[in-house]
Amino acid sequence: MNNSLEFARTLDAADPLRAARSSFIIPVENGREQIYFLGNSLGLQPKRTASYIDKVMQQWSRHGVESFFMGDDPWINYHGHLVKPLSNILGTLPQEIVVMNQLTVNLHLMMVSFYRPEGQKRKIICEAKAFPSDQYMFESHLKALGLDPDDILIEVGPREGEHIIRNEDIISMIHQTGNDLALVLWGGINYYTGQLFDMASITDAAHSVGAKAGFDLAHAAGNVMLHLHQWNVDFACWCSYKYLNAGPGAVGAAYIHERYHNDQNIHRFAGWWGYEKETRFLMKKGFVPMRSAEGWQLSTPSPIMMASMRASLEIFEEAGFAAVYQKGQLLSDYLLFLLDDINKSSSSMIEVITPSSHNEKGCQISMLMHKNGKEIFGKLSREGVYADWREPNVIRVAPVPLYNKFEEVWHFAEILRSTI
Ligand SMILES: Cc1ncc(COP(=O)(O)O)c(C=O)c1O
Known part of the structure; x- marks a missing residue:
């Protein structure tokens, strides 16, 4: 793995589930698709739901x-x-x-x-x-x-x-x-x-x-x-x-x-x-x-x-649950890699409290923020990231396999990197 946008795009191009995103309604604000990482709270609406x-x-x-x-x-x-x-x-x-x-x-x-x-x-x-x-x-x-x-x-x-x-x-x-x-x-x-x-x-x-x-x-x-x-x-x-x-x-x-x-x-x-x-x-x-x-x-x-x-x-x-699970693990592995990379240049401001091994995690990653957590969370929200804040200082995000992209994980990490 590396921390370039190209790499994120390569992962998306190779993703067997990339078409599934088009089955969902992605929230848009000011003409820009938002980065919705709250599938652990309320999953997005499938386009077909209303007709069902x-x-x-x-x-x-x-x-x-x-x-x-x-x-x-x-x-x-x-x-x-x-x-x-x-x-x-x-x-x-x-x-x-x-x-x-x-x-x-x-x-x-x-x-x-x-x-x-x-x-x-x-x-x-x-x-x-x-x-x-x-x-x-x-x-x-x-x-x-x-x-x-x-x-x-x-x-x-x-x-x-x-x-x-x-x-x-x-x-x-x-x-x-x-x-x-x-x-x-x-x-x-x-x-x-x-x-x-x-x-x-x-x-x-x-x-x-x-x-x-x-x-x-x-x-x-x-x-x-x-x-x-x-x-x-x-x-x-x-x-x-x-x-x-x-x-x-x-x-x-x-x-x-x-x-x-x-x-x-x-x-x-x-x-x-x-x-x-x-x-x-x-x-x-x-x-x-x-x-x-x-x-x-x-x-x-x-x-x-x-x-x-x-x-x-x-x-x-349609997707097959094994494929959904595998992509979910890859998304969170990729996010953990990028957070680790940010920590290397920011004296470990983010403490990931979610275990990293596959048999101990799902899609959600919980980050304990050692400094300026609320400000960083505010910046993420202003930049179009849906994440959530849990007292006293934890930001939870869940990139989910059916509608999130690796590129969104990369953008999220870039906002974090620039804010920190
Ligand atoms: C772990 C857990 N248990 C229970 C609940 C409550 O669920 P409900 O409001 O559907 O009863 C939630 C809601 O988010 C939850 O996350």
């Missing part, structure tokens, strides 16, 4: 409620368009996916099924400084069960003076907690540092002490390679407005390992949409769940929201 939603609207206007069973694309089957592409991205069986609700709601629902404190087996291991919504979920959920969050939650954080959490520390806390451990509920990628965790070894360790393992994949779904089924993960939930580009407040999704689908003893909160499909409309008393992850649904799904997810998932299918 419009098809649902047309069907609604033509057939009203009968659209569930009539028209070109009966809504009763709409969920089926999403499970295959999602299972390719998440590494699951199609029947292990359910598209429903939103992330925090789904975390609560998964807690109902997979956190069953019994006797001394009641501890939960989670990340220190997990995303606030996860923290509030734990706090309120445990209180609703009459438990004291301070007694139940064991947070594992970085060691003194470090930014990332060592896998060995997570595993040793799991073993140390042993029989007292009921659940490990961890993030796939930490939202602040961008650290990707070793979900396979966390799951194995949890299972070795008879605990369940679940993951919040908000920052991992559509970003890194996942093999949830193969890793034997019990459950996971994610949102689809980040790397999955399904739009603001898009419908979320969950994975539930197939071994639970026919488990009559599993607790869950139920609603009519999770009822056995063939007999749902007999409206009988007594809940009979569908024998798949769809059995966790509660309410009537929105084909409008599912249409926006479908539009984006199609682009992933």
Whole structure:
């Protein structure tokens, strides 16, 4: 690698996914395309999304409620368009996916099924400084069960003076907690540092002490390679407005390992949409769940929201997720190379807190700014870079493979270099 514009252009020319950018609407200001590095927050809008939603609207206007069973694309089957592409991205069986609700709601629902404190087996291991919504979920959920969050939650954080959490520390806390451990509920990628965790070894360790393992994949779904089924993960939930580009407040999704689908003893909160499909409309008393992850649904799904997810998932299918992942790694490797180069001539003003190895990072790079962070961030914004600022002094950027270019990474680094 080198730090010339020509080199960035060579990478773009050789990029097998370069055409995918034209499937998205890139924000423009004063006639200039902006450098959008916030796919880790809200992914950009695919050009086809509006027409997919419009098809649902047309069907609604033509057939009203009968659209569930009539028209070109009966809504009763709409969920089926999403499970295959999602299972390719998440590494699951199609029947292990359910598209429903939103992330925090789904975390609560998964807690109902997979956190069953019994006797001394009641501890939960989670990340220190997990995303606030996860923290509030734990706090309120445990209180609703009459438990004291301070007694139940064991947070594992970085060691003194470090930014990332060592896998060995997570595993040793799991073993140390042993029989007292009921659940490990961890993030796939930490939202602040961008650290990707070793979900396979966390799951194995949890299972070795008879605990369940679940993951919040908000920052991992559509970003890194996942093999949830193969890793034997019990459950996971994610949102689809980040790397999955399904739009603001898009419908979320969950994975539930197939071994639970026919488990009559599993607790869950139920609603009519999770009822056995063939007999749902007999409206009988007594809940009979569908024998798949769809059995966790509660309410009537929105084909409008599912249409926006479908539009984006199609682009992933066209690209192939392995190619998306590889380009994502190359983009962040290239950014790390350029940041290193800037540091050489600026007495290391930027401390990258995201690990650099492929098995510990996705697209996001988090930069701890040692001096003038706010000013540098302001300059980036004025120059047309969408990045985000996290207190006290971190700038997060995520060049994403489906619509970002290597040349944009180069421009971003040049703005940083000139400002510093
Ligand atoms: C790691 C993580 N967990 C949970 C959430 C909350 O998601 P939602 O607002 O869809 O419930 C987010 C949102 O960004 C997140 O990044």
